[in-house]
Amino acid sequence: MFTPFKHKVLPSLLRTRQNGFYRKSLIILLLVTSIPTALLAIATYYVGTKQIEQEVHRAHEFRLETMADKLQEQLLQLEKMSTMWTFFPILQGNLGEMTIESFKKEIVFTHDLAKMLLIMGDSNPLIREVRLYLPDSGLYISPLKANVAVPINNPEELEFFRSLYIKEMPQYWTVAQGYLSLIRLVPDKAPYGYFLTIIDEEAMNQLIQTEHDSQATAFMLKGNGDWLDPEYAKEAEYRPFEYMLRQQVNEQNRESGSFYTKWNGEKYTVSFGTIPRTGWIYVSATSLSNLTQPVVYTSRILLAVGGLGMVVAICLSWFASLKLYQPIVRLMQLFRSSRNDAADATKDEIEFIEREWQFLNSESKLLHERMEQNLVNLREIFLFQLLHDHLNHLTEDELRRRMEQYGWDTEGKVFQLLVVRLLGFSKLLDRFDEGDEQLVTFAASNVIAELATGRFEQAEIVNEQELSVSILVVMPEELEPEETRQQLYEFGDSLIQSLSAILRMNVLVGLASQTSSISELPEAYREVNLSFGFRNVQEMNQILDLEQMGGHPQVSLYPFALEKEWVRSVRSGERDEAVNLLRRFVEELTTNGEKEIVVRQGMNQLLGVLLHHILLSGFSPQGLYSSPNLYDELNKLREPDEMLAWFKEKLEMYMDTMTETMSQVQDQWMKETVDKVIAWMAEEYAQDISLESYSDRFGISIYKLSSGFKEVTGVNFIDYLTRLRLDKSKELLLTTNDKVNDIAYRVGYQPSYYYRVFKKHEGLTPTKYREMYREGP
Numbered sequence: 034m035f036t037p038f039k040h041k042v043l044p045s046l047l048r049t050r051q052n053g054f055y056r057k058s059l060i061i062l063l064l065v066t067s068i069p070t071a072l073l074a075i076a077t078y079y080v081g082t083k084q085i086e087q088e089v090h091r092a093h094e095f096r097l098e099t100m101a102d103k104l105q106e107q108l109l110q111l112e113k114m115s116t117m118w119t120f121f122p123i124l125q126g127n128l129g130e131m132t133i134e135s136f137k138k139e140i141v142f143t144h145d146l147a148k149m150l151l152i153m154g155d156s157n158p159l160i161r162e163v164r165l166y167l168p169d170s171g172l173y174i175s176p177l178k179a180n181v182a183v184p185i186n187n188p189e190e191l192e193f194f195r196s197l198y199i200k201e202m203p204q205y206w207t208v209a210q211g212y213l214s215l216i217r218l219v220p221d222k223a224p225y226g227y228f229l230t231i232i233d234e235e236a237m238n239q240l241i242q243t244e245h246d247s248q249a250t251a252f253m254l255k256g257n258g259d260w261l262d263p264e265y266a267k268e269a270e271y272r273p274f275e276y277m278l279r280q281q282v283n284e285q286n287r288e289s290g291s292f293y294t295k296w297n298g299e300k301y302t303v304s305f306g307t308i309p310r311t312g313w314i315y316v317s318a319t320s321l322s323n324l325t326q327p328v329v330y331t332s333r334i335l336l337a338v339g340g341l342g343m344v345v346a347i348c349l350s351w352f353a354s355l356k357l358y359q360p361i362v363r364l365m366q367l368f369r370s371s372r373n374d375a376a377d378a379t380k381d382e383i384e385f386i387e388r389e390w391q392f393l394n395s396e397s398k399l400l401h402e403r404m405e406q407n408l409v410n411l412r413e414i415f416l417f418q419l420l421h422d423h424l425n426h427l428t429e430d431e432l433r434r435r436m437e438q439y440g441w442d443t444e445g446k447v448f449q450l451l452v453v454r455l456l457g458f459s460k461l462l463d464r465f466d467e468g469d470e471q472l473v474t475f476a477a478s479n480v481i482a483e484l485a486t487g488r489f490e491q492a493e494i495v496n497e498q499e500l501s502v503s504i505l506v507v508m509p510e511e512l513e514p515e516e517t518r519q520q521l522y523e524f525g526d527s528l529i530q531s532l533s534a535i536l537r538m539n540v541l542v543g544l545a546s547q548t549s550s551i552s553e554l555p556e557a558y559r560e561v562n563l564s565f566g567f568r569n570v571q572e573m574n575q576i577l578d579l580e581q582m583g584g585h586p587q588v589s590l591y592p593f594a595l596e597k598e599w600v601r602s603v604r605s606g607e608r609d610e611a612v613n614l615l616r617r618f619v620e621e622l623t624t625n626g627e628k629e630i631v632v633r634q635g636m637n638q639l640l641g642v643l644l645h646h647i648l649l650s651g652f653s654p655q656g657l658y659s660s661p662n663l664y665d666e667l668n669k670l671r672e673p674d675e676m677l678a679w680f681k682e683k684l685e686m687y688m689d690t691m692t693e694t695m696s697q698v699q700d701q702w703m704k705e706t707v708d709k710v711i712a713w714m715a716e717e718y719a720q721d722i723s724l725e726s727y728s729d730r731f732g733i734s735i736y737k738l739s740s741g742f743k744e745v746t747g748v749n750f751i752d753y754l755t756r757l758r759l760d761k762s763k764e765l766l767l768t769t770n771d772k773v774n775d776i777a778y779r780v781g782y783q784p785s786y787y788y789r790v791f792k793k794h795e796g797l798t799p800t801k802y803r804e805m806y807r808e809g810p
Contacts, residue, residue, distance in 0.1 A: 094291055094304050096317075097304045097305075097306065097315070097317045098306070100251075100315070100317070101306050101308065101315060104237075104308060104315065105308055105309075107157070107159060108308065108311060110157065111157060111159065111160070111215060111230065112204060112215070114153075114156060114157065115204060115215055115217040115228060115230060116204065116217065116221075118153055118217070118219075118228060119217065119218070119219050119220050119221045119228075120220075120221070121149060123142075123145060123146060123149060124219050124220055125220065125805070128167070128225065128226070129167055129169055129170065129225020129226055130169075130170070130225075131167070131170060132170055132172075133172060133182055133184055136174075136181065136182035137182075143181050143182060144181075146165070146174055146181070147174065147175075147176040147181045148176070150163050150164070150165060150174060150175070150176045151176040153228075153230075154176070158233075158236055159232055159233055159236050159237060160230055160231070160232065160233065161212065161231040161232060161233040162175065162177060162230075162231045163176075163228060163229070163230050163231070164228070164229040164231070165219065165226060165227075165228055165229075166194055166197070166198070166226050166227055166228075166229055167225065167226040168191075168194060168195040168198045168226065168227075169225065169226075171184060171185050171191055172184045172185060173185065173194070173229070193209075194209075194229075197209065197216055197227065197229070198218075198224075198226070198227055199216075200218065200224060202216075202218075203217070203218045203221065203224075204216065204217045204218070206311045208255075209229060209231070212231045212232065212234070213231075213232040213234060213237070213311075214229050214230060214231050214232065215228075215229075215230040215232070216228070216229060216230075217230070237253060238251075238252060238253060249317075249318065249319045249320060250274065250275060250278070250317070250318050251315070251316065251317040251318070252275055252279075252315075252316055253313050253314065253315050253316070254279060254282070254283075254313065254314040254315075254316065255312075255313060255314070256307075256311075256312035256313065256314070258279065258282075258283040258314070260279075274296055274318075277294075277296065278294070278303060278316055278318055279316070281294060281303070282303075282305050282314065282316050285305070288306070288307040289305060289306035289307055290304075290305060290306075291303060291304040291305070294318070299320055300320070301318045301319060301320055302318065302319050303316070303317070303318045304316075304317055304318075305317070361383075361386070364386055411439060412439045412440065412441075412493060413493065413494070413495055413496070415435065415436075415439055416493050416495050416503075416505055417495050417497075417503075419432070419551070419554060419555065420450075420495065420503055420505075420554060420555055420558040421555065421558070422555035422559075425552075425555070428552075429550060429551060429552050432551040432552060433551060436551065441491060441493075441507060442491065442507070443507070443551070445509065445510045445511075446491075446507045446508065446509065446510055446549075447507075447508055447509075447510050447512075447517075447547055447548065447549045448505060448506070448507060448508075448547070448548055448549065448550075448551065448554060449505075449506040449507075449508060449517065449521060449544075449545070449547050450503065450504070450505055450506075450544075450545040450554055450557050450558060450561065451503070451504040451506065451521065451524075451525070451542060451543065451544055451545070451561075452497075452501065452502075452503050452504075452542070452543040452545075452558065452561045452562065453477070453481060453501070453502045453503075453504065453528060453532075453540065453541070453542055453543075454500060454501050454540075454541040454542075454543070454671075455473065455474070455477060455500040455501070455532070455536065455538045455539070455540060455541075456500075456538060456539035456540070456541055456573075456671055456672060457538045457539045457573075457672060470498070470499055470500050471498055471499075473500060473536060473538075474496055474497070474498055474499065474500050474501065474502065475496060476535070476536065477500075477502055477532055477536060478494050478496040478502045480531055480532060480535060481494055481502055481504060481528060481532075482494045484524070484527055484528060484531060485504060485506070485524070488520070488524055488527075489506050489507075489508070489524075490507070491506070491507035491508075492504060492505065492506045492507070493505045503558065505554070506521070508520075510549065514547065517547060518544075518578075521544055522576065525542040525544070525576045526576075528540060528542060529542065529574045529576075533574060539573045539574055540574050541574070541575050541577070542575070542576045542577070543561035543562070543576075543577045543579070544561070544576065544577065544578045544579060545557035545558070545560060545561045545579055546560075546579050557579075560579055561577075561579065591622075591635055591638065592618055592621045592622065592635075595614060595617055595618045595621060596618065596638075596639060596642060598614050599611060599614040599615060599618060599639075600642060600646065602614055603643075603646060603684070603687075603688070604646070606688065606691065606692065608685070608688050611684060611688065612681055612684070612685075615639075615677065615680060615681060615684065616677060618635075618639065619632070619636070619673050619676065619677045619680075622635040622636070622673070623673050629671070632673055632676070633667075633668065633676075636667060636676050636680065637664060637667060637668070639680070640663060640664065640667055640680070640683075643683070643684065643687070644663070647687055650691065652687070652690065652691075657686065657687060657690060658683065658686065663683070666679070667679065667680075703737075703741040703744075703745070704741075704745055706731055706733060706738070706741065707738075707741055707742050707745040707746065708745075709731065710727050710731070710738070710742065711746070711753075713727065713730075714753070714754060714757060715757070718754065718757050718758055718761060718780065718781060719758075719761075719779055719780055719781040720781060721781070722754070722781075724738060724739060724742075724750045755790060755794070756794075758780040758781055758782065759780075759790070759791060759794055759795070761779075761780050762776050762777070762779075762780045762782075762787070762791070762799070763795075763802065765779065765780075766799055766802060766803045766807070767803065767806060767807050773787075773788075773799045773800060773803075776799070787799070
């Protein structure tokens with residue numbers, strides 16, 4: 034096998050390797066085999082590294098935002114808890130006037146107070162200790178001290194803690210004795226002291242730490258840029274990276290942001306932000322080098338492999354180009370031997386082969402066309418184009434010549450066209466699936482072809498798709514018209530019987546007028562399809578003969594009364610009535626009109642009425658329905674039942690949209706009405722008001738107003754009014770010196786009933802409430 038290649042093919046390859054095609058193929062092979070690897074390595078390095086850095090940077094920012102939200106929530110929780118502590122009953126009374134001796138005497142009270150502070154300190158992991166300072170008494174309460182009540186003997190220290198007692202600021206954050214602390218005045222009104230909640234900086238820093246990674250760090254700074262945790266300031270030599278980050282963050286002069294930095298040859302992504310409540314700055318940094326290192330190694334390996342592959346590719350490309358060039362050399366030798374012409378064969382091999390191929394193709398073209406004429410599908414395609422008037426540019430002689438080329442005998446013949454239409458497919462969905470129309474049509478065309486072949490000498494079947502089949506019968510001209518018609522009727526009956534038995538569908542056969550001119554067949558085809566509109570919709574199987582069909586009187590059979598009732602039911606939103614009237618409308622059209630065209634025209638008219646009503650309702654038919662042309666959809670349906678089902682679907686879609694819109698309007702109106710009632714109640718709560726009075730005022734039934742009020746507010750009318758009056762009375766109890774009976778009258782209650790209602794809801798009498806919560810003098 035190698036000897037012929039060595040002595041015959043190889044010398045030719047070596048002689049022609051300088052030709053154009055050989056050089057081009059060799060260069061292309063080198064480029065294809067070598068460059069992609071290098072490009073892949075470069076793209077892997079740049080794209081992969083940048084993508085990883087961006088994704089890590091984005092994930093780091095998101096994680097930091099989540100951590101900041103968590104920290105913000107913790108601080109807010111501390112503030113809320115501090116506010117709740119001020120309402121403890123033990124903090125009321127004359128606690129601010131007690132001295133060291135008083136606390137020593139009131140052992141049980143002092144023990145309870147220390148226990149409360151200890152519980153407060155254990156309520157949150159961020160709290161180191163909670164103290165109660167009494168500036169006027171010069172002491173503070175600490176559960177961690179042996180005597181609980183500790184005097185402040187240092188004047189400077191006493192002055193410092195008194196400076197923290199700012200009555201204009203009930204709650205604020207500060208730094209006390211080197212610790213971050215939360216100040217909360219006690220009690221909320223007429224304070225005599227304050228809670229000092231000391232924060233554990235170590236726990237705060239642990240809260241913001243990210244994953245356990247030696248190359249990741251997170252810490253917090255004060256608003257001035259100093260360390261929040263004093264331990265950081267003591268470990269400067271152990272935290273050079275953190276000190277460098279603090280300096281860079283302070284240089285940013287921004288409340289939040291992110292940037293990249295380098296440390297010891299590694300790249301880091303750094304993000305920082307400010308907590309609004311305290312002004313603290315949180316900083317977090319994550320290394321990118323470990324994440325991008327695999328991409329760098331991979332790209333270097335790919336570059337090395339690409340360099341080695343390029344050397345191998347050069348050798349393989351030279352050998353592959355020789356192998357690829359071998360068939361071209363053989364093909365050129367074949368063309369030379371066939372024509373004995375080697376002129377210009379060495380300039381460009383492809384051009385030489387192309388020229389020779391065109392010569393051979395021109396010689397075989399006629400033979401190829403004659404072979405295609407024998408294909409059956411070309412006959413069907415030609416007939417399909419003829420019936421649909423796609424060949425109107427051809428003359429009668431040209432059409433006959435075409436038919437003769439395809440194998441028809443047209444000399445002394447007449448032409449008879451039949452169109453078969455299958456009806457009732459929608460009723461057979463238990464046997465077929467939607468979209469099986471072409472399958473059913475194909476089966477019907479095969480049955481028709483077998484019947485036509487056994488009855489006529491020349492008959493061609495055209496599968497029109499969509500449940501329609503056309504049949505062209507070529508018959509001798511000498512046959513009498515009556516005899517021809519008789520054969521066609523017998524053929525139509527056999528079609529109906531066979532298709533009905535096999536497919537269980539209704540069959541409609543249309544017979545066009547006989548013609549001797551091929552060019553008249555498109556018009557005959559159009560007239561047959563138009564005649565289908567005049568079929569009797571009550572009959573299952575029919576044969577429509579155009580020669581026997583007369584005029585069609587234009588009698589108006591449109592049920593205007595039913596249309597009027599139907600429009601009324603649609604406007605009033607009576608869905609079941611509208612569907613029932615629609616069914617009666619189709620039944621009356623079918624019973625009175627009988628002709629398909631009458632039913633179709635009636636349904637088109639009713640569709641126009643529906644679209645007009647949709648426009649009057651403020652909707653857009655194009656937005657409501659996805660179909661661009663509803664009339665085209667409707668006119669494609671052939672059975673009254675199909676038209677009814679289609680129209681019912683469109684009607685229900687509109688009524689569903691209308692019902693949803695009306696429900697939204699009713700909900701909005703009810704909310705606005707309840708808002709108005711609440712506004713009036715805020716002004717008239719002291720008067721004798723009731724749900725009935727407001728229902729009369731706003732013109733709405735008591736039941737609807739009651740249910741709407743509870744749905745909007747969550748409580749019923751009486752409960753809402755009771756709470757409103759009690760809130761007003763509590764405000765008067767705490768802010769005025771009026772008698773309780775007078776206050777009861779001012780909020781709309783009799784005094785005795787007011788006492789019962791107040792105690793039921795508040796758990797104590799109005800007098801006790803005033804004594805417990807009223808501000809001091």
